[in-house]
Amino acid sequence: MNTTDWVLVTGAAHRLGREFALAFATAGWNVLCHYRASQAGALQTQADVRALGAECLLVQADLAQPEAGTQLLAQCVDLAGQAPRCIVNNASIFEADDARTASAPALLRHFLTNTATPLLLANALHAWLCAQGRPATGAYSVVHVLDQKVHNLNPDYFSYTVSKLALERSVALQAQALAPQVRVCGLSPGLIYLSGPQTQDNFDQAAQVNLLRRPIAPADVARCALFIASNPSLNGCTLQADNGQHLVPLERDVMFAIADNPRP
Numbered sequence: 001m002n003t004t005d006w007v008l009v010t011g012a013a014h015r016l017g018r019e020f021a022l023a024f025a026t027a028g029w030n031v032l033c034h035y036r037a038s039q040a041g042a043l044q045t046q047a048d049v050r051a052l053g054a055e056c057l058l059v060q061a062d063l064a065q066p067e068a069g070t071q072l073l074a075q076c077v078d079l080a081g082q083a084p085r086c087i088v089n090n091a092s093i094f095e096a097d098d099a100r101t102a103s104a105p106a107l108l109r110h111f112l113t114n115t116a117t118p119l120l121l122a123n124a125l126h127a128w129l130c131a132q133g134r135p136a137t138g139a140y141s142v143v144h145v146l147d148q149k150v151h152n153l154n155p156d157y158f159s160y161t162v163s164k165l166a167l168e169r170s171v172a173l174q175a176q177a178l179a180p181q182v183r184v185c186g187l188s189p190g191l192i193y194l195s196g197p198q199t200q201d202n203f204d205q206a207a208q209v210n211l212l213r214r215p216i217a218p219a220d221v222a223r224c225a226l227f228i229a230s231n232p233s234l235n236g237c238t239l240q241a242d243n244g245q246h247l248v249p250l251e252r253d254v255m256f257a258i259a260d261n262p263r264p
């Protein structure tokens with residue numbers, strides 16, 4: 001790996017985005033840490049990355065805007081003096097609804113942030129490389145962060161699930177379309193963090209609902225993105241980092257499945 005290589009991680013102020021930033025920094029990559037509202041968290045990620053000896057620059061953007069993908073790539077090129085070698089499309093929204101209660105605004109909101117902008121950000125990287133006339137080496141990659149839910153369907157969190165399904169189906173299409181300049185892969189984590197209305201007790205139970213019956217380590221998930229970025233033979237595939245959660249089918253989202261069947 002070239003020590004001047006940059007990774008752009010969207011939504012890197014907290015949680016899994018921060019883990020991605022630290023995993024890449026540990027391997028010697030510099031980090032473009034994107035955030036929307038969490039400036040304090042982004043500053044903390046920056047300090048933590050720098051403590052690992054890598055550079056970290058902050059970039060702020062609302063990814064729900066139609067032009068966000070091209071604008072964010074341009075911001076990154078301005079800041080780093082080059083396009084990132086890897087983009088980890090991590091930022092997303094996760095709002096509760098189901099197949100019956102989904103609304104047009106919720107579907108569109110999820111689609112813009114979780115699907116359209118990640119895809120257009122990948123396209124912007126491809127366009128930049130083509131404009132530069134760079135030879136294709138397999139070095140540039142995009143990792144679309146998905147969810148085990150897309151491999152293990154139920155009708156809860158419908159707008160979110162549909163947005164991630166569209167992104168998951170797009171992995172192969174973009175891999176075909178952006179080759180040979182950019183590799184495109186997916187990464188599907190299982191349940192890692194307490195989200196939305198979930199209680200700590202519910203989360204603690206839900207985190208055991210996978211084949212290994214133990215919580216998924218965020219750092220293990222993050223290292224999968226680094227593996228994709230570092231391995232030029234991977235293209236058009238999706239890694240599932242979920243302790244086998246996708247092989248445990250449930251009729252409802254695990255949070256509601258547990259709430260519906262509390263332990264005695």
Ligand SMILES: NC(=O)c1ccc[n+]([C@@H]2O[C@H](COP(=O)([O-])OP(=O)(O)OC[C@H]3O[C@@H](n4cnc5c(N)ncnc54)[C@H](OP(=O)(O)O)[C@@H]3O)[C@@H](O)[C@H]2O)c1
Nearest residue numbers: 011015016035036037038062063064090091092191192193
């Ligand atoms: N959490 C889990 O257990 C889990 C399970 C499976 C898959 N995943 C996937 O893993 C990824 C990370 O999950 P997470 O729970 O760590 O994420 P998260 O905390 O819910 O959100 C990550 C970041 O997304 C950013 N974001 C949301 N809307 C945005 C917008 N319009 N523009 C720009 N940034 C926006 C927010 O940035 P600011 O705070 O700066 O506003 C937020 O900090 C997601 O893609 C998620 O779908 C998570």
